Amino acid sequence: MTMTKKIGVILANLGTPDAPTPTAVSRYLWSFLTDPRVVDVPRWKWWPLLKFLILPPRSKRVAKNYQAIWTEQGSPLLAITIQQQKALQAYLSAKNINAQVEIAMTYGNPSMQSAVDALVENQVDKIIVFPLYPQYSSTTTGALFDAFANALKHTRNIPPFEFIHSYHLDKHYIDALAQSIKVRLKPDEFLLFSYHGIPLRYENQGDYYRQHCKETTIAVVDKLGLTENQWGMTFQSRFGREEWLQPYTDEFLISASEQGIRKIAVVCPGFSVDCLETIEEIDEENRENFLHNGGETYQYIPALNAEQTHIEMMGHLILQKLRGCTG
Incomplete structure (x- = not known):
């Protein structure tokens, strides 16, 4: 193209x-x-x-x-997102796509406003917003859309734009995720899919995040050929006293050995970038929960981060959005 x-x-x-x-x-x-x-x-x-x-x-x-x-480049989330930005820019350039890739955060810096301003100032013909959330939730993708809309409030010459709603069943995403797991998962390990939680009340009000998580999990399980007793799905990072989506990751890992699970690998498909919730909560805190309660071995399978298969998956989704925008 x-x-x-x-x-x-x-x-x-x-x-x-x-x-x-x-x-x-x-x-x-x-x-x-x-x-x-x-x-x-x-x-x-x-x-x-x-x-x-x-x-x-x-x-x-x-x-x-x-x-x-913390790293010399800042938080892991920002440092890895910058790696993704550079790799995606190179990928699109290799495809002869005249693209400018910017980073934006819903909260904090670099802000959505700074990303939008940079693209509008450079007079791009189209904007593609790529939320790094494979599974939709009003708390993540919805909030990010609000930030994008707010950043355009005072712009009269709004360029055409595409907003990637979700990609939880995209073939390239499932393939990349399955391949990342396959090369790390040991034959005798139980595979736990841990997703960031949301209050149960939000689901009752219409948020279909859990369904997206289930669909991603089943697609990866099928790709890996796992049986039903070789994997599980839980939700992490709850906050406050009200009920969130269950089962809870920490409670599952504390009691896993009682179910005969002694060796486990944990993957977090909802995270496109490793961050505090994966590095500290999953790879450290929940490692202790498991090993101090009868578990024998524990491994955290990293997020896709800036792996080439992840960058190519992003590129495929963007190219899909560019059909009809050539010339």
Whole structure:
């Protein structure tokens, strides 16, 4: 495909604090946890609780966790997303696509506003927004769409755009995920698919995230040829007291040995980039949960990150959106 028109691509993720300090983490969490897509408690009731009771201790605790995983390039999420950006830019250039790839975060920096402004300023002919969430949820993809729309509020010359809603069953995504697991999974290991959770109430209000997670899991299981007693699916990272999607990852791993599961591999297909929730929560905290409760071996299978199969999958999805935009 040869293209003369200029395409803008926005690789978009949740976000990260600017520094591993309580102040930076508090600022980031405030932006994240005051989004009604994420926490829909009335503002008058939620904001005082968040500001005075929740954020002060939580920011200090989370900052310590970030300090343990911080790199010279910043947070792992940002550092790896930059790798993805460079690799995708190179992939599209090799396909003779005149593209400009930008990074945007729903919360924090680089902001969605900065990405949109850069593309509009360079007069791209079309924008493709690529949420790095394979499975749709109103709390992630929905919130990201809000951020994109808000970034265009004061722009009169809005370019045509495409928004990738989800790709949880895309062939190239399933193939890349299955291949990544296949080369790491040992024959005697139980495979646990752990997805980020959402409140059960959100599902009852129409969020179909769990269904997307199930469909991804079944597609990968079928690709790997696993039997029903060789795998499981759970949800991690719950917050607050209300019920979230179950079963919970931490509770499953604590009791896994009682079910005869002594060797386990955990993969998190909902994460396109390794971050605090995978590195600290899954690879460290939940490793301890399993090994200290009768487990023998535990491995975390990394996110697809900047693996070539992942970049090619992104490229295929973008090329699909570019049909009819050549010349």
